[in-house]
Amino acid sequence: MAPANTPWTVHGAPASGSIAIDAALTLLGTPYKLIDGATWADSAARERVAPLNPLRQITTVVLPGGEAMTESAAILIHLADLHPEARLAPGLADPRRARYLRWMVYVSSAICSLHWIKPDVGRIGVPPAARDGVVHAVHERIALCWTHMDGQLSPGTYLLGDELTVLDLYVTVVSRFGPWRQRFCEVAPRMAPVVQRVDNEPRLQAFWRDRFPLDGQ
The missing domain is CATH 3.40.30.10 (Glutaredoxin)
Known part of the structure; x- marks a missing residue:
């Protein structure tokens, strides 16, 4: 060890x-x-x-x-x-804890897992010639999943209220993947101001610039 x-x-x-x-x-x-x-x-x-x-x-x-x-x-x-x-997550006794865990796992299982398909559609038994159609279908499914999440949250300053949590970080990053941030903002209008606020978090400006610039999305 x-x-x-x-x-x-x-x-x-x-x-x-x-x-x-x-x-x-x-x-x-x-x-x-x-x-x-x-x-x-x-x-x-x-x-x-x-x-x-x-x-x-x-x-x-x-x-x-x-x-x-x-x-x-x-x-x-x-x-x-x-x-x-x-305070990057609700504590065990916090009434927001169940909601926090639900959406952390949802983003992982319902959305992030789909991105695994895109580099090699053969992983799901699809021929390479069908890749464009598969990627389009994946992006449509991801957009639908964001819509469902958005409809069940009532964000404040951040997704769970007035404090920044790792859920905000996770959604902000994943929302930059296909079908890209513009589509995310269209299908998730309640969450869109939150991720834009995290984009502009002063403590992360140098970090975003170095590791994941948003330009071009």
């Missing part, structure tokens, strides 16, 4: 789901080692992650104690719970 003071190690890539973890660590001021590699496009990155994650994909992190952890939503939940003083 690694010493307790060993920094977090994040295997990720610019413009990927790992950016939400990077953003949370940045807000917390937690030191971490970043190892970039787009596992969906880079065989060397897949091999580098393989000993930690048999699926050979990011996001994969190594915790300070030496344990590997995967799944962005789970990592964000764990990270926020490690730092209750930062």
Whole structure:
């Protein structure tokens, strides 16, 4: 096991789901080692992650104690719970906790999981020639999922009220993926002002610029 003071190690890539973890660590001021590699496009990155994650994909992190952890939503939940003083998640006794957990898992299972199909539609038994149609269908399904989420939330300043949480970070990052932010704002008008507020969070301006610029979406 690694010493307790060993920094977090994040295997990720610019413009990927790992950016939400990077953003949370940045807000917390937690030191971490970043190892970039787009596992969906880079065989060397897949091999580098393989000993930690048999699926050979990011996001994969190594915790300070030496344990590997995967799944962005789970990592964000764990990270926020490690730092209750930062108030990046509702506590166990907070009435918003169930709502928070529901939507963290929803974004992961109903939306993020669909992006896994796009780099290689053969993963679901579809020939490469059908890729454009499959990607279009995936984007339509994602838009529908955002619409359902938007209809069941009543955001305040942020998605769960007046405090920024890792749910806001997660949705802000994932909303930048296909079918892209403009479509997100069209289908999720209640959530749109929140993600734009997180885009403009002063503590994250340099971070967004370096890791996931929004220009061109």
